[in-house]
Amino acid sequence: MMKAFLAGLLAALVAASVEAKPTIPQERIPPETPSDVRRYLDELYSRDPVTRAMAAVKLGRLGDRAEPAIPFLTAMLGDAVKLEWEVRDPDVANPLEEVKKRILGFYEDQATSPGTEAARSLSRLCTAATEELLAALKDSNAHVRRNAAEALGGIRDRKATEPIVLLLKDAERDVRARAARSLGRLRDPAAAEALVAAMKDPERQVRREVVTALGELKDPRALPALLEAIQDTVEVREAATAALLETRDPRAVEPLIVSLKHRKEDVRRISAKLLAAIGGPRVIKPLILALKDPAADVRFEAASGLRKLSGEDYGADPEKWERWHQLDEAAREIDERLAGDAALTYIAALLNPNWAARAYAAKALGTLNDRRAVVPLRGVLWDKDPTVRVHAATALGAIGDPQAVEPLLAAISDADPEVQEAAEGALRAITGANLGREVSRWQEWWDENHDYAFNRYHEKVARDAADEAAQHPEEEAPADETSGSGGTLALAIILVLVAVFPIAMLIVLRVMRRH
Numbered sequence: 001m002m003k004a005f006l007a008g009l010l011a012a013l014v015a016a017s018v019e020a021k022p023t024i025p026q027e028r029i030p031p032e033t034p035s036d037v038r039r040y041l042d043e044l045y046s047r048d049p050v051t052r053a054m055a056a057v058k059l060g061r062l063g064d065r066a067e068p069a070i071p072f073l074t075a076m077l078g079d080a081v082k083l084e085w086e087v088r089d090p091d092v093a094n095p096l097e098e099v100k101k102r103i104l105g106f107y108e109d110q111a112t113s114p115g116t117e118a119a120r121s122l123s124r125l126c127t128a129a130t131e132e133l134l135a136a137l138k139d140s141n142a143h144v145r146r147n148a149a150e151a152l153g154g155i156r157d158r159k160a161t162e163p164i165v166l167l168l169k170d171a172e173r174d175v176r177a178r179a180a181r182s183l184g185r186l187r188d189p190a191a192a193e194a195l196v197a198a199m200k201d202p203e204r205q206v207r208r209e210v211v212t213a214l215g216e217l218k219d220p221r222a223l224p225a226l227l228e229a230i231q232d233t234v235e236v237r238e239a240a241t242a243a244l245l246e247t248r249d250p251r252a253v254e255p256l257i258v259s260l261k262h263r264k265e266d267v268r269r270i271s272a273k274l275l276a277a278i279g280g281p282r283v284i285k286p287l288i289l290a291l292k293d294p295a296a297d298v299r300f301e302a303a304s305g306l307r308k309l310s311g312e313d314y315g316a317d318p319e320k321w322e323r324w325h326q327l328d329e330a331a332r333e334i335d336e337r338l339a340g341d342a343a344l345t346y347i348a349a350l351l352n353p354n355w356a357a358r359a360y361a362a363k364a365l366g367t368l369n370d371r372r373a374v375v376p377l378r379g380v381l382w383d384k385d386p387t388v389r390v391h392a393a394t395a396l397g398a399i400g401d402p403q404a405v406e407p408l409l410a411a412i413s414d415a416d417p418e419v420q421e422a423a424e425g426a427l428r429a430i431t432g433a434n435l436g437r438e439v440s441r442w443q444e445w446w447d448e449n450h451d452y453a454f455n456r457y458h459e460k461v462a463r464d465a466a467d468e469a470a471q472h473p474e475e476e477a478p479a480d481e482t483s484g485s486g487g488t489l490a491l492a493i494i495l496v497l498v499a500v501f502p503i504a505m506l507i508v509l510r511v512m513r514r515h
Contacts, residue, residue, distance in 0.1 A: 021045045021052070022075035033068045041072055044114075049081040052114035060121025073122050074132045077147040078139070079114035119147035123154020137163045142172040149175070153182025161188040168198045168210075176201060177209045184213025192219040199225045204233045211236055215243025223247075227255045230270050231262065241270050248278050257286045265295040272298055276305020281332075284309065284325050291318040323356075323387065330356035334364075343370040350376050355385040362388055366395025371461075374401045381407050381423075386416040393419060397426025400460075402453040405430060405446055412437050430457075 026045045029038060040062075043055035056073060059066045122133065129152055136148035137160075149167055152160040164186070167179035180198060183191040195217070198210045211229045214222035226247075229240035244252060252274065259271035272290050275283040283305075290302035303316040310328070314320035334349050334357060346368070349361035362380055365373040373395065380392045393411055396404035404426065411423035424437050431453055435441040446453075 021079070022072045023078070024072055024075040029072070030068055034065055037062060037066050037069055040066075041069055044072055044076055049079075049083055049114055052076070052079060052081075053083060053112065053117045056114055056117040056121050060117075060124045063125070066121075066125055070122065070125055070130065071132060073118040073125070074130070074136060074148075074151075076118045077115045077136055077151070078141045078144040079118065080143040081113055083112055083114075113143075115143055115147045116150070119151040120154065122151040126151070126155045129155055129157040129160045134160065134163055137167060142170075142175050145170065146172070146175045146178045149178045149182045153178075153185040156186055158186055158188045158190075161186055161191050165191055165194045168194055168201075173203045173206060176203070176206045180206060180209035180213045184209075184216035187216055189217060189219050192217055192221050196222060196225045199229065204236055207232060207236045208239045211239040211243055215239070215246050218247050220249070220251075223249050223251055227252060227259075230259065230274075231264070231267055234266070237266065237270060241274065244274050245277050250278060250280065253278055253280065253282050257283075260286055260290055260293075260298075265298060268293060268295065268298045269301050272301035272305060276301065276308060279309055281329075284328075288318055288321045288325060291316050291321060326354075326356040327359055327387070330354060331360040331364075333357070334360060343368055343372055347373060347376045350380050355383075355388055358383060359385065359388045359391050362391035362395050366391070366398040369399055371399065371401055374399060374403050378404055378407045381411050386414075386419055389414065389416065389419045390422045393422035393426045397422075397429035400430050400457065402430055402450075402457050405453070409439055409442050409446065412439050412442065 022044055026042070029041050033041065037059065040055040040059045043051050046052050046055070056076070059069045059073065062069075126133070133148050133152055133155075136144050137152070139145055139148070145167060149164050152164060161183065164179050164182055167175055168183075170176050170179065176198070180195065183195060192214070195210050195214050199207055201207050201210065207229070211226065214226055222243075226240050226243050230237050230244070232240065256271045256275050256278075260268055260275075262268050262271070268290070272287060275287060287302045287305050287309075291299050291306075293299050293302070299316050306321055307313050310324065312324055314324060330352075334345065338345055343365065346361040346364045349357050352358055352361070358380060362377060365377060377392045377396050377399075380388055381396075383389050383392065389411065393408060396408060408423045408427050408430075412420055412427070414420050414423065420437055427442060428434050431445070431449070433442075433445055433449075435445060
């Protein structure tokens with residue numbers, strides 16, 4: 001048994017002296033009504049508002065057996081006695097516990113009434129909008145109109161859309177708000193235009209419900225109104241944010257980018273959050289710029305969004321994110337041009353004036369494990385950009401050709417610690433040795449094991465080739481000597497350019513310094 005304690009009926013409660021009951025006389029309860037249904041129907045006529053409310057709840061839980069109760073529940077929609085109770089030490093085994101909690105004030109929507117609980121039970125018992133409920137939308141009592149709208153929203157019969165739309169212009173605020181909520185539950189696109197127009201309602205409570213309803217409709221026509229709503233009052237902004245997160249309409253991107261410069265901090269924060277949720281290449285640059293916002297909450301949302309979209313984590317450092325963005329754009333641009341021999345495309349990109357293109361090309365070459373890339377990658381170990389040098393060293397380690405050892409020995413002394421680390425890792429991968437970052441130790445090891453390293457590598461290449469041939473014995477016949485001449489010539493030209501490019505750059509830099 002539930003242990004319930006009255007925390008106190010509100011002093012403003014019209015207490016038990018007010019007798020609110022169904023407008024249908026109790027004598028009209030059909031005599032053939034099942035006994036349990038009859039018991040709760042009788043309780044609808046109690047002088048105690050809690051008893052009436054609980055009777056409505058229990059009737060709703062009886063299902064089809066309680067069908068005779070529908071007209072009586074409809075007739076008590078005007079029972080507006082306010083209840084506010086508190087439950088302590090509840091018996092969780094009681095099946096009515098959650099319903100009781102809702103009635104007695106455990107949840108956010110604490111205010112209830114017997115009429116409200118009747119409406120909720122009607123939404124469970126009715127399979128279609130009844131004529132009595134539709135007529136109740138025009139009742140002179142505002143509580144009846146409000147609760148009728150709630151019941152019809154729960155029934156979700158679109159026959160009720162048009163009459164509920166009319167309530168968006170009702171004189172009573174609570175009726176307009178409940179009508180908007182019910183239209184959201186009906187999810188009828190026919191209500192979209194009326195809901196958009198209702199965004200001009202002077203009451204923020206109504207606008208909040210309208211925004212929520214528009215989010216449930218997911219109608220494209222609602223987007224401008226939802227975007228405008230993020231500049232409304234706090235509660236309306238929160239509802240608009242939830243609605244836009246639900247729809248994630250790509251058309252919202254450009255307006256949200258503009259809103260990142262809004263004078264209100266909360267509008268900028270919401271805009272950053274929504275841009276991150278919508279995603280796509282277009283949102284990255286604005287989010288990086290938002291990392292410079294003076295408000296910490298805006299920077300937090302921007303950084304969180306960038307982490308989610310990229311899978312990387314550069315904190316709230318706009319310079320690091322900007323370099324990541326440039327690298328990502330370069331990767332997309334190069335990969336869109338890929339055709340035929342990918343290695344040749346990436347090797348050619350090592351000559352690109354854009355550091356990000358060179359860095360991505362070096363990184364990609366490491367994944368191909370193509371020996372033709374070794375000489376070009378050795379050349380870019382002297383690139384002016386440290387990120388390019390890091391990717392070049394890492395790629396050489398992935399390919400594993402001992403031809404890269406000597407330039408990697410030099411790279412261990414690079415001015416950039418990340419390049420040093422990449423070079424050391426590459427040397428470990430190629431040689432199998434682990435000698436830290438002391439160049440002298442590495443040089444001594446290399447002098448003693450040079451031939452061994454090359455022999456081991458060539459044996460590995462031969463084994464890999466044999467395994468490949470065994471797996472694909474009839475893949476292709478040997479090409480004749482002239483078949484690959486075009487690709488070989490192109491590769492030779494690129495190799496020469498890559499080899500000469502670093503030297504040419506050094507000469508140019510020295511000449512510029514003299515002048």
